[in-house]
Amino acid sequence: MFLSGAQLKEVFQKAKKQRFGIMASNVVFDTQIRAIIQGYNSVGSDGLMQMSSGACKYAAGESQDIKAGAQLISTMIKTFAAQFPKSGIGLHIDHATPNYFDFIVYCVENKLVTSVMIDASKESLPENIRITKEVVDLAHKHNILVEGEIGHIKGTEDEIVSETELYTHPEEALEFVKKTNVDLFAASVGTNHGVSKGENIILRLDLVKEIDDLLIKNGVERGLVLHGASGLTDEQQREAIKNGVVKINKDTHYQMDMAQEIQAYWEKEKYAIVCPPDMDPKAYVPNKGKFDPRKWLIKGENKMQETVKGFCLVSGSANNSILL
Ligand SMILES: [Zn+2]
Numbered sequence: 001m002f003l004s005g006a007q008l009k010e011v012f013q014k015a016k017k018q019r020f021g022i023m024a025s026n027v028v029f030d031t032q033i034r035a036i037i038q039g040y041n042s043v044g045s046d047g048l049m050q051m052s053s054g055a056c057k058y059a060a061g062e063s064q065d066i067k068a069g070a071q072l073i074s075t076m077i078k079t080f081a082a083q084f085p086k087s088g089i090g091l092h093i094d095h096a097t098p099n100y101f102d103f104i105v106y107c108v109e110n111k112l113v114t115s116v117m118i119d120a121s122k123e124s125l126p127e128n129i130r131i132t133k134e135v136v137d138l139a140h141k142h143n144i145l146v147e148g149e150i151g152h153i154k155g156t157e158d159e160i161v162s163e164t165e166l167y168t169h170p171e172e173a174l175e176f177v178k179k180t181n182v183d184l185f186a187a188s189v190g191t192n193h194g195v196s197k198g199e200n201i202i203l204r205l206d207l208v209k210e211i212d213d214l215l216i217k218n219g220v221e222r223g224l225v226l227h228g229a230s231g232l233t234d235e236q237q238r239e240a241i242k243n244g245v246v247k248i249n250k251d252t253h254y255q256m257d258m259a260q261e262i263q264a265y266w267e268k269e270k271y272a273i274v275c276p277p278d279m280d281p282k283a284y285v286p287n288k289g290k291f292d293p294r295k296w297l298i299k300g301e302n303k304m305q306e307t308v309k310g311f312c313l314v315s316g317s318a319n320n321s322i323l324l
Pocket residue numbers: 095153157193227228249
């Protein structure tokens with residue numbers, strides 16, 4: 001079922017207390033939405049769906065009307081999630097930069113989402129705090145959670161491009177959390193947006209623990225968020241969760257799943273849509289039973305569903321839904 005903001009808060013509090021992680025999966029299409037919600041549900045897990053500003057524009061088609069796109073994605077998720085009473089589903093806005101402030105207001109006031117990330121990490125710290133606090137004040141009035149970030153996460157994610165990696169300073173994290181009252185804090189600890197390999201990342205999981213310990217010591221414990229987690233090994237993710245991470249963002253991995261499965265299908269079934277070289281084109285009949293989009297999109301969908309199940313088993317969210 002689709003969670004309220006208050007229920008999502010409960011999800012993260014449980015995760016933090018019991019030290020497991022909630023997956024946050026980026027989606028645009030209905031096929032991804034089905035795969036991921038069914039995946040969460042099949043293992044008794046709660047989970048988040050995330051939409052970026054770019055995803056919302058894409059969903060709206062030629063108009064690029066970001067609000068219409070958000071409305072569409074939110075409606076699909078709410079309608080689909082209603083079929084599963086034992087798996088709590090939230091919808092989060094991923095990386096909304098300050099120029100999307102009006103968009104955040106629209107999504108919050110129309111209850112399209114359960115949580116939102118304001119990413120003012122490119123601003124100075126005082127300016128980041130001012131903007132983030134403004135979003136927190138508005139969102140909390142509507143019982144919607146807010147994620148904030150300081151430092152940059154290297155790489156490319158949708159419309160967010162950062163060439164540099166700035167590790168989060170724990171003292172700044174403390175100041176930021178205290179002054180903004182964000183519910184979730186995204187720390188920059190060496191993960192990479194986009195394609196990367198776990199072995200090559202200079203991951204500072206010790207920094208996650210340092211930030212978590214400092215926040216707890218000062219009476220402002222929060223759920224920490226790990227961005228760019230597609231390239232991390234299972235062990236690295238478990239370590240991050242043990243150190244205080246409750247939300248793990250995944251995007252790239254699902255995109256690869258979809259592309260690889262569909263590529264494999266068409267490699268095998270090529271002659272369902274292409275005339276074989278040794279055949280007279282006049283005699284060739286394409287095979288509708290193979291090129292119906294439902295026949296090949298489902299391959300990617302099934303793979304993503306298996307992937308998300310695996311993620312929930314690694315993160316420990318399986319069989320831990322607050323609705324069970
Ligand atoms: Zn991110």
